[in-house]
Amino acid sequence: MKAVFKNIIKYTALAALGTALALVAAGCSSEPPKKYILPASKSVILEPPQSGSPEDYSALENVGFVAGKLASREYYHVESESNVTAKAVITVEQNVVGSKDYSGGILISETISMGGSLAPSKALQRYFAEDEVLVRAPASDKSQDWNGLNTEWSDDAPEILNDSEYEAAYGLPSSEFSDFVINAETVLSAGELQEKDGIYSLTLTLDPDSAPAYYVNQMVTMGGLAEPPAFSKLVMTIEFDSSWTVCSVRTEEEYTSKKKVPVLGNIEASCAGGSTITYSYDKADVDISAYEEYFQNYEKSAE
Secondary structure, three states: OOHHHHHOOOOOOOOOOOOOOOEEEEEEEOOOOOOOOOOOOOOOOOOOOOOHHHHHHOHHHHHHHHHHHHOOOEEEEEEEEEEEEEEOOOOEEEEEEEEEEEOEEEEEEEEEEEEOOOOOOEEEEEEOOEEEEEEOOOOOOOOOOOOOOOOOOOOOEEEEEEHHHHHHHHHOOOOOOOOOOOOOOOOOEEEEOEEOOOEEEEEEEEEOOOOOOOHHHHHHHHHHOOOOEEEEEEEEEEEOOOOEEEEEEEEEEEEEEEEEEOOOOOEEEEEEEEEEEEEOOOOHHHHHHHHHHHHHHHHHHHH
C-alpha cells in the first residue's frame, strides 16, 4: 500500500483563486492556472506539477493534484445525483440531486433529497461565508412542489450556523473536493491508473469508518436517522485529464442505517447506492444569483 503513496507530502487545503478555464471538446483539458493558494483541508490537496503526466505520480498524488487544480479556479459549476435503495420492513428508494456554484469567492450549494416514510424529503440551499454558513429552506414545505435544481427557495430569514455547528449538522463544507475524507489514512487501496482518449480514471477503495466520518453527520440530519450510518463499502472513481482537471466522480456505497419509527422503535435498513458528480468550467453554467438576490442581505457584512 505504501507504493500507492510514494513521495507524498502531507499537504492540506482548499481554496478558490486562479484562472477560469473552459472544457474543450476532447474532454476536460485546460491551461494551468496562474496561482495556487492552498489553505487547510481534511483531504490531500497539492499544487499540480509543471511537467510530467499522471502516469508519473502515485494515486494519492494524483488525487491531490486534481483537488488543487479545482481549488485554483475562478469559477466552476458542479451537479450531482445520488440514488439509494434502503431495505427494511419495506423497500424505499431515495433520490438526491445537488449543485455547487463557485465564482469570485462566492460559493452556493443546493441539495434536494426525495424519499418516502423511512427516507424523508428535505431541501436546502447554502451560502458559505467567511466564518458562517447560511442555510435557506424551500419556499414550500411540500416536497411535491419542489422541482429538483429549479426548486423555488424561501424569502424568510435563513438559519445561520458557525463552522463548528455546520460541521456537526452537515459535515464538510462544500469548498472541500469531496464529502469524504481522502488522505493517506483513509485510502485503503488504489486500482491501476487507466487512460482512454486522453481521460484518466482512478478507482480508490476508502476506509468505511474514517472516510465518511463527517459525511454521516449530513446523513443523520437529512435523513432523520437515529444514529450515524455504518458503512461497509465505499469505492470512488475519479476521472480527469492530463492537466488534472476533474471531469467526474462516481461513488459506490453500502451501509446500514437506523431510523426511529413511532410504535416500531428503531428500524434498521440495509442500504446500497451511489452517486455521480459532473463538473463544468463554462461560465454560462455558473449561477450565484442567489447571493445578490438573497444571501448578501443576511451575512455579517450586511449588519
